Amino acid sequence: xxxxxxxxxxxxxxxxxxxxxxxxxxxxxxxxxxxxxxxxxxxxxxxxxxxxxxxxxxxxxxxxxxxxxxxxxxxxxxxxxxxxxxxxxxxxxxxxxxxxxxxxxxxxxxxxxxxxxxxxxxxxxxxxxxxxxxxxxxxxxxxxxxxxxxxxxxxxxxxxxxxxxxxxxxxxxxxxxxxxxxxxxxxxxxxxxxxxxxxxxxxxxxxxxxxxxxxxxxxxxxxxxxxxxxxxxxxxxxxxxxxxxxxxxxxxxxxxxxxxxxxxxxxxxxxxxxxxxxxxxxxxxxxxxxxxxxxxxxxxxxxxxxxxxxxxxxxxxxxxxxxxxxxxxxxxxxxxxxxxxxxxxxxxxxxxxxxxxxxxx
Ligand SMILES: [Zn+2]
Numbered sequence: 001x002x003x004x005x006x007x008x009x010x011x012x013x014x015x016x017x018x019x020x021x022x023x024x025x026x027x028x029x030x031x032x033x034x035x036x037x038x039x040x041x042x043x044x045x046x047x048x049x050x051x052x053x054x055x056x057x058x059x060x061x062x063x064x065x066x067x068x069x070x071x072x073x074x075x076x077x078x079x080x081x082x083x084x085x086x087x088x089x090x091x092x093x094x095x096x097x098x099x100x101x102x103x104x105x106x107x108x109x110x111x112x113x114x115x116x117x118x119x120x121x122x123x124x125x126x127x128x129x130x131x132x133x134x135x136x137x138x139x140x141x142x143x144x145x146x147x148x149x150x151x152x153x154x155x156x157x158x159x160x161x162x163x164x165x166x167x168x169x170x171x172x173x174x175x176x177x178x179x180x181x182x183x184x185x186x187x188x189x190x191x192x193x194x195x196x197x198x199x200x201x202x203x204x205x206x207x208x209x210x211x212x213x214x215x216x217x218x219x220x221x222x223x224x225x226x227x228x229x230x231x232x233x234x235x236x237x238x239x240x241x242x243x244x245x246x247x248x249x250x251x252x253x254x255x256x257x258x259x260x261x262x263x264x265x266x267x268x269x270x271x272x273x274x275x276x277x278x279x280x281x282x283x284x285x286x287x288x289x290x291x292x293x294x295x296x297x298x299x300x301x302x303x304x305x306x307x308x309x310x311x312x313x314x315x316x317x318x319x320x321x322x323x324x325x326x327x328x329x330x331x332x333x334x335x336x337x338x339x340x341x342x343x344x345x346x347x348x349x350x351x352x353x354x355x356x357x358x359x360x361x
Contacts, residue, residue: 013059053160065155192250300341
């Protein structure tokens with residue numbers, strides 16, 4: 001395995017993992033996959049496979065076995081002691097065919113990866129839910145997804161056969177690509193901003209505030225269906241534990257800093273407002289290898305005459321321009337752009353056009 005590290009920050013665990021089958025090996029691997037027993041996997045697993053194969057989940061080279069799984073749940077560490085906050089597992093309903101090497105395929109029958117089976121085990125889903133998500137409530141989207149999956153956990157190294165066609169190919173960068181891009185720009189410090197929402201003024205303000213202290217910014221959106229759908233491709237809504245997970249993944253993309261907002265990766269009222277920021281205190285900075293930068297929620301204040309947060313603005317809420325996501329969608333559907341203090345008009349226009357297309361379709 002060759003590390004393509006070109007930036008000062010090493011991948012988590014020291015080496016950027018690469019498990020993509022390419023070149024002259026590829027046709028034979030496809031033939032092999034066609035001849036092997038096949039296991040159908042869901043959209044989240046397909047996303048996990050690509051993230052493992054491209055090194056986004058370094059040092060993982062496959063799905064976790066019992067030793068890693070247990071220690072991750074109880075101590076937020078892999079069996080070797082390295083920080084890791086969420087289990088990355090393959091769950092199946094029927095484990096009878098599963099031994100040696102199997103082909104993993106999408107529901108429409110395309111083989112996407114080879115899995116070298118190391119271990120098959122079972123474990124209480126309720127315990128996993130309680131430890132990873134902090135709740136066993138089946139209304140929590142991450143817990144609901146877990147409860148809908150199979151009972152058997154299959155562990156082993158994977159190798160990727162096929163990629164999913166990206167929605168925006170020109171923006172789909174693997175960790176090796178972002179690392180190269182940072183190096184080309186001479187960036188030694190890069191802050192990662194993860195979002196599942198359009199960039200409104202509040203996000204822009206936080207990004208700029210962070211960018212003032214480092215060389216570059218990686219705006220890293222999650223694509224695909226998220227909260228309103230039953231397939232949160234890469235999003236698990238595990239709140240605090242997911243914030244640590246997101247930070248470690250951005251480290252693998254070459255970031256040195258990571259923005260953690262209030263309620264990061266939260267959903268409903270399952271987590272305390274600052275839980276996702278405080279959880280980082282449970283690790284020594286050196287063992288995480290990426291610096292969390294914590295932010296308050298921000299807003300435009302009429303009396304300050306600019307963007308601010310409770311840390312910098314002494315005025316009360318009546319002076320603040322804040323809108324709920326629901327209110328913003330309502331405005332956009334009625335053809336009204338949100339106020340410019342909330343969203344840049346050009347951003348509002350793209351969203352309004354997008355919503356119109358959905359309604360027409
Ligand atoms: Zn103010």
